[in-house]
Amino acid sequence: MEYDYKEAMKLKNQLCFPLYAAARNVVSLYTPLLKPLGLTYTQYLVFLVLWEQDGLSVGEIGEKLWLDNGTLSPLLKKLEKEGYLTRARAEEDDRVVTVSLTEKGKDLQEKAKLIPLQVADCIGLPPETAKGLYSALYELINNKK
Numbered sequence: 001m002e003y004d005y006k007e008a009m010k011l012k013n014q015l016c017f018p019l020y021a022a023a024r025n026v027v028s029l030y031t032p033l034l035k036p037l038g039l040t041y042t043q044y045l046v047f048l049v050l051w052e053q054d055g056l057s058v059g060e061i062g063e064k065l066w067l068d069n070g071t072l073s074p075l076l077k078k079l080e081k082e083g084y085l086t087r088a089r090a091e092e093d094d095r096v097v098t099v100s101l102t103e104k105g106k107d108l109q110e111k112a113k114l115i116p117l118q119v120a121d122c123i124g125l126p127p128e129t130a131k132g133l134y135s136a137l138y139e140l141i142n143n144k145k
Contacts, residue, residue, distance in 0.1 A: 026119070026123065027041050029119050029122045029123070030044065030115070030119060033115050033118055033119070034112075034115070037108065037111055037112060038082075039112075042065075042067070042071075042075060043075060043078075043079060044112070044115075045065050046061060046065070046072075046075065046076070046079065047084075047105070047108060047109070047112070049061050049064050049065060050085065050099065050100075050101050050105065051101075051106075051109045054100055054101050054106075055098055055099070055100050056098070056099055057090070057096050057097060057098055057099070058072055058073065058076065058087070058096075058097045058098075058099060059096070061076075061099060066141075076099060079105070083102055083104045083105075084101065084102060084104055084105035084108065085099055085100060085101050085102055085105050086099070086100050086102060087099055088100070
């Protein structure tokens with residue numbers, strides 16, 4: 001079968017577009033839930049990582065979130081200024097900065113604990129469909145590595 005570039009170049013045939021549009025829609029569901037906590041979606045992702053495993057390096061957080069240091073560093077600096085976390089250079093290698101939650105940062109988890117459930121309710125996918133989508137998206141992400 002011959003490659004039909006005109007067909008391939010249609011928006012409806014781009015995998016990137018529904019991924020982009022769905023991501024924007026899902027992220028927008030978080031905004032009203034995070035606003036009372038004073039958090040952006042990206043800040044929330046940082047907290048999810050640190051609530052799961054505190055004391056990670058900036059590089060480890062960036063790797064888990066697919067964010068570069070240029071994006072992550074100002075965000076962490078702001079969260080530190082607000083008293084949610086501390087950043088400290090590692091004694092063995094001062095190029096490595098370790099991020100640790102303060103009590104205020106740990107306490108925020110209690111205030112945010114219902115957000116995953118609230119978002120899942122808003123998305124409205126049957127659990128089997130959501131699990132299948134989750135698996136397919138991680139397969140796509142892991143194929144990139």
